Amino acid sequence: MPAPIVEARGVSKSFFGNPVLNEVSITLAPGRIHALLGENGAGKSTLINLLSGALVPDGGTIEVDGQSRKSLTPSDARKAGIAVVQQELSLTSQLSIAENIGLGAYPRRRGLINYPRLAQRAREVCDLVGLDETLATPVADLPLGRRQMVEIAKALFREPRVLILDEPTSSLSAHEADTLTELLRKLRTSGTAVLYISHRLHEVMRLCDYVTVLKDGTVTADRPLEGVDAAGLVRLMVGRDPGDLFPAWTPVDEREPIVSVSGFSSGPLSDIDIEIRRGEVLGIGGLVGQGQDDLLLGLYGALPASVRSASFNGRPGLPASVPKANALGLAYVPADRKREGLHLIHTIAWNMMLPGFGRVRGLSLRNRDKERALASELADRLDIKGDLTRQVQALSGGNQQKVALAKWMPSDPPILLLNDPTRGVDVETKREIYLLLRRFAGEGRAVVLSSSDTPELVHICDRVAVMREGRIVRTLEQGTISEEAIVAAAMGAEPARAAA
C-alpha cells in the first residue's frame, strides 16, 4: 500500500463531558475510496471535522504525510490538500457558481480576482461534475442537488489530494449520483484519497474499496470491503447490548385507533398514511431529516398540511392550529427543548404551569395556591427532583425534558407526540422516560415517539414506522421490529432481513 496521506491515531473527542470519539484510528491512502459508516450520532461528522482541522482532538494525533500535527487548523489542512464537502452546504447564494467555486482560493491578477482564469478553471471542474449551467448563474437559482454539485466542484477546484465527502448523494438525483460515482473512480485512478460517508449501502458496496465502521464513537471494523455483505455491515453498525436500559413491558390488547390519517402531505412529505392507536407507543424511525419533524408538526397543526381524510379523537379533519390540536387532545414535546420546549430562565413551576394557566385560575386572576399544589403533584408524578422555584436552566438535560413533558399533564392529553425526547439525556433519565412512556401507553394514551436512536424504537415501541425521503417506507409490526430491520428500511437496503 502506498504511504498514507492523512492518518488519525487513537483520536478522542468529547463535548461537554460526553465522549463522542474514543481512541479512533483511520488511515486515508491515495488511490483508495474509503467508506466511513455508522448510525446517527456514531461520531462520523466529528471524525471528519478532526481530519479537516475544524476541531482539535482531546487525545491522540493526526499525521499528515507522516508528520504528526498536534493541532491541525483548517488552513493547515487546506495547504496539505485536504478538501471537505460538508453535509450542510457552505455556499453563498447571492454569488455566482464560478465565484462560489473559487471562494477562498481565487486566482489573482494585480490584487484583483482574475475572472478569465477563474472562468476557465471553474468550467473545467464543472465539466468534471457535470454542471452545465452558465457560470454566472447565482447559486440561489439552483435546486438543492445542483448546489451539492457546486459544492463538490468547489472542493475539486483546489485540486485536493484528500477529498472527504459527507453524505454527498443525499440530495442528488440518480443521474447526478452516477456522474459523481464516475468522477470518484477517475479520482481514485489519479491517486486521490477519497473518504466517502453515505447512508446508502448499495452505493458504498458498489463504489468503495475499504470500510471503517463507527459505533458509539469506537471503531468496530476497519477492513477491505471485499467479502463483506450489506447485512454484515448493518450488523457491525448496530450490534450492541441493550443491557438493562429498557424496561420490560407487555403489549396491551386495546387496539382501537384514535388518530387515522390518509394522504397526508406537507412540505417534503407526500401521501402519508398513518394510524395511531390507543394504548400503544408508535415509533417513527429513519435517518435524521427524512421528514419526521414535519410529520409531527403537521399532525399537531403547527405546519400547513393537507389530507385526503383524517380523524382525530373522533372528529374529522386535521387540526388547523396548535390551540385546536390541544383542544383535540394532542400534546407535542419538541426535540430542541431549550429553544422550543421550555423557557429556560423561568422557574420549573412556571414552566409546568404554562399551558395550564387557563385551567387553574380562579375568576380572572391566577390562583397561586392551586398552582403550587398542582406543580408539586406533577413533580411527584414525573419524579422531578428539587426546588420547583429554581430556573429550568439549572436542571440537567434529562430533568429539563421531564419538565417539558410535565407541562402537558394537567390537560391529560390522550395523544402525545414526542420528538426525540432522549436526545442528550443521561442513561438514568432515559430509563425513567422510557418507563413514563410505557406507563402513558398503559393508561390508554397513544404515544408517538420519533427517535434517531434505533435501540429505543426496538425496545419501547409496539409498532415502528420507518421514514425515508418524506415517505413512510415500511411499518414494522410487533415481532418484526429489530435494529437490522429499521436500519435496512431507513437506508433502502431491502434484502437485509435474511436473518429474521
Add this chain to the structure above:
Amino acid sequence: MSAVEGKATSALYWRVQLQRNRGVRPLFIVVAAFVALYIYLFPGLVSVSGISKFAQSWLPLALVSMAQAILMLTGGISLAIGATVSLGAVIAATTMTGPLGVPGGIVLVAAAGLAFGAICGVIVVRLRLPAIVVTLAASFIVGGAALLILPRPGGAIPAWFSDLLAGNTPTAAILVIVVMLLWKLYLATPLGLSLYAAGENPVGAYRGGVPVDIARIAAYAISGLLSTGAGLFVAAQTGSGDPVIGTAFTLNSIAAAVLGGVGFLGGKGTMRGVIAASLLLSVMINVMFFLGFPPVAQYVAQGLIIIGAVALPEITGRWRRR
C-alpha cells in the same frame, strides 16, 4: 472547449454583473419614473448647474447609505453613522483653516473614519458582541467627542474648498461616480467579494478559507471612512462645522439600504440597489417639494414607500406560491 464557450467564459465578469441587476430592476424603473417626474416639474435639472446642485444634495445620503449597506451585507449594522458624520464635519471645520490646511484636514478626517470604524469592527468581530449594541455605545462616544471638539456650530472651511465641492461645479456628481467605481474595484478583489460569504454563511466561508474576520473588520473601517467623508462634504456645503448635523443620517442610511434590497441577516443585496434607493429618497424629497407637500408629509410618504417596498416582494411571493 469550443470557441463560443471560450468567449462566454472570458466575459464571466460582465455576465455576473448582469445577473446582479435582476433583483433591482423594479427599483430602477421606479427611480427612473421619479427622475422623469422631477425633470417634468423642474426642467432646469437637465443642465450642468442643475445636476451639480442635485448631486450635492444627494452625495451625503449616497455615502452614508453605502456605509450602512456594507455593514449590513456582513450581517452587521451601525447606529453610529450619524455621529460619525458629525465627527467628520467638526474635524474638517476645525483643522482646515489651521496650520494643517485642507490636505491635512482631509487626511485627518479619513484617518479618523478608518480608525474609528476599525475599532468598532474589532470589538464586534473579535469579542463577538452584537453590532447594534456596540455601535449604539459608539454613537454616544463619537457624538460626545464631536461636541467636545466643537461645542457649538462653528469653525470654518476655506471658501475656495467649499466652492470646489459644493459651489457651482459638478464635483459632487463626479465624486458619486468615482466612489461607485472604487466600490466596483473593491468587489473585484477577493477580500471585497468575501463580504457576501462572510455575511451569509460565516462558518462555511471560514472552513472554505475565506478570511471572514478580516473581511468584516475591513467593512467597518470602510464604513467609517465613508461616513466621515460624508461629514466633510456636509461641512463644505455649510461652510462650517455642526456637532449634531449628522444625526438624521443614521436612520436614513438604514432606510436606503433596506429600500435598496439589503437584508438584515447579511449576504443579501447589491450596492447598485442601495445607491438607486438613496437617489430615490433624494429625488422624492425634491419632487414633493415641487408638488407643494408640506415637509412633514414627506416623512409620512417616505415611511409608506419603505414599508411598501419591503412588503411588496413578500406579498407577491405568497401570492405566487398559491
